Amino acid sequence: MLYIGSHVGFNKNTQLLGSAKEALKYKANTFMFYTGAPQNTARSQIVDELTLEALQLLKENNIDYSKVIVHAPYIINLCNEEKFSFSVDFLTEELERVNQLGIKYLVLHPGSHVGLGIEKGIDNIVKGINMAFQNLGKTNNVTILLETMAGKGTEVGSNLDEIKKIIEGIEDKDHIGVCLDTCHLNDAGYDLNKFDEYLNEFDKTIGISKIGCIHINDSKNERSSHKDRHENIGYGTIPFDTLISIIYNERLKDIPRILETPYVDKLYAPYKQEIEMIRNKKFDDNLLDKIRIDNK
Numbered sequence: 448m449l450y451i452g453s454h455v456g457f458n459k460n461t462q463l464l465g466s467a468k469e470a471l472k473y474k475a476n477t478f479m480f481y482t483g484a485p486q487n488t489a490r491s492q493i494v495d496e497l498t499l500e501a502l503q504l505l506k507e508n509n510i511d512y513s514k515v516i517v518h519a520p521y522i523i524n525l526c527n528e529e530k531f532s533f534s535v536d537f538l539t540e541e542l543e544r545v546n547q548l549g550i551k552y553l554v555l556h557p558g559s560h561v562g563l564g565i566e567k568g569i570d571n572i573v574k575g576i577n578m579a580f581q582n583l584g585k586t587n588n589v590t591i592l593l594e595t596m597a598g599k600g601t602e603v604g605s606n607l608d609e610i611k612k613i614i615e616g617i618e619d620k621d622h623i624g625v626c627l628d629t630c631h632l633n634d635a636g637y638d639l640n641k642f643d644e645y646l647n648e649f650d651k652t653i654g655i656s657k658i659g660c661i662h663i664n665d666s667k668n669e670r671s672s673h674k675d676r677h678e679n680i681g682y683g684t685i686p687f688d689t690l691i692s693i694i695y696n697e698r699l700k701d702i703p704r705i706l707e708t709p710y711v712d713k714l715y716a717p718y719k720q721e722i723e724m725i726r727n728k729k730f731d732d733n734l735l736d737k738i739r740i741d742n743k
């Protein structure tokens with residue numbers, strides 16, 4: 448079964464119910480959201496009544512809630528020593544919120560070492576995640592998925608060796624995994640036309656069973672650019688057929704695929720049409736115009 452969805456909103460008035468309704472509008476069967484604005488710390492109390500209503504709606508639409516993902520805000524940077532205790536506290540609170548929502552996966556950018564060096568950066572990430580898990584103790588049911596990064600600036604986690612080292616340091620091995628991102632892999636230097644070779648390497652170093660989610664994005668930039676700018680599916684530098692073969696790769700079946708592609712003209716969500724195109728497996732070079740027209 449193909450689990451495909453996109454990034455959706457989450458606001459304080461409708462919470463999970465609003466997110467679920469948005470995903471259904473896109474004919475998605477999974478989705479991902481931030482529990483608040485990713486660049487600030489304002490978060491509202493999770494309202495269980497809204498969660499229960501959302502769960503009912505998802506059930507009526509045969510959507511498997513265990514495939515739904517939360518993305519941690521990128522203000523968390525466990526590498527940065529000046530922000531370390533803030534980041535650990537905020538990650539702890541975020542884990543509490545995700546547990547309260549009953550969601551299994553939290554995607555986390557490993558962090559940027561801001562000049563401390565990769566080794567120190569990795570040590571700090573390991574320490575920070577272990578502390579957050581200890582803060583929750585046995586109440587935690589959430590798995591943190593470390594996202595593969597493009598290697599922009601001083602980002603940690605743009606190759607398998609760095610991800611492997613982080614995982615090795617985590618005490619609670621049952622609650623740590625990986626989220627792949629096709630744009631980031633391309634920008635980090637991996638040739639996605641040879642995705643099965645990448646999976647072989649992944650399996651040898653980390654173990655393929657650790658992959659919990661894939662972000663499906665095209666890239667505005669060439670391979671190895673270390674840029675991280677997402678593009679609509681088929682409109683960037685990664686061949687459409689390559690993305691399709693990753694989406695339908697049998698070795699990763701049952702793992703949610705999440706689109707984080709940009710809004711068209713910064714106004715219109717592309718997800719309904721992109722999901723439809725992916726299901727048809729046929730590139731539509733009029734897709735962006737179609738999205739504009741559909742939204743008029």
Ligand SMILES: [Zn+2]
Nearest residue numbers: 518554556594
């Ligand atoms: Zn991400």
